[in-house]
Amino acid sequence: QQPVQSPQAVILREGEDAVINCSSSKALYSVHWYRQKHGEAPVFLMILLKGGEQKGHEKISASFNEKKQQSSLYLTASQLSYSGTYFCGTGSNTGNQFYFGTGTSLTVIP
Amino acid sequence: NAGVTQTPKFQVLKTGQSMTLQCAQDMNHEYMSWYRQDPGMGLRLIHYSVGAGITDQGEVPNGYNVSRSTTEDFPLRLLSAAPSQTSVYFCASSYSARANYGYTFGSGTRLTVV
Numbered sequence: 001q002q003p004v005q006s007p008q009a010v011i012l013r014e015g016e017d018a019v020i021n022c023s024s025s026k027a028l029y030s031v032h033w034y035r036q037k038h039g040e041a042p043v044f045l046m047i048l049l050k051g052g053e054q055k056g057h058e059k060i061s062a063s064f065n066e067k068k069q070q071s072s073l074y075l076t077a078s079q080l081s082y083s084g085t086y087f088c089g090t091g092s093n094t095g096n097q098f099y100f101g102t103g104t105s106l107t108v109i110p
Numbered sequence: 111n112a113g114v115t116q117t118p119k120f121q122v123l124k125t126g127q128s129m130t131l132q133c134a135q136d137m138n139h140e141y142m143s144w145y146r147q148d149p150g151m152g153l154r155l156i157h158y159s160v161g162a163g164i165t166d167q168g169e170v171p172n173g174y175n176v177s178r179s180t181t182e183d184f185p186l187r188l189l190s191a192a193p194s195q196t197s198v199y200f201c202a203s204s205y206s207a208r209a210n211y212g213y214t215f216g217s218g219t220r221l222t223v224v
Contacts, residue, residue: 030210041200044214098213
């Protein structure tokens, strides 16, 4: 049930780009993205509700490929503040359970 | 606006003891849920509720009970604590149960069972 994320961990230098992928074996109704800083609670970043939808602002955006049951999070020109663990989350329109992915640890170094 | 409030922040229990983790939200959210977070396992759903009086099990419900007598409160009870329940517990709420709104998380409870 739990979506699978890749990569598990990534280290970037400031200014570099990264892509985090999230895939599910079940049909996706919606995809959420969250960021969790060490020792803190996850914080909601964005939600994608429809296949083909892309969202976000210029530095952090996401896409949702409903057919492939995948979503990707794009971080461009990374900043030190982007460090943390990123989780995708998926729900379905037939049930009320919501599952988070396995997480991707992102570290941005100077 | 407090959001989601969890208490306590830290707790140490002995094996076999019981306790209740408190969760309250003041956003009139319909949906509330409990997750546990373990290293390398991400966030796993324990129990959830789609409204007052309605609860259901998630992926890892064994050893835990919940109830929801009001819209605001969703306590999690550990019946007889075991070392395997050592974890960080998060309560999360959302406006709707249909996953079309983001989740707001509480600050978490770090539980150690010895």
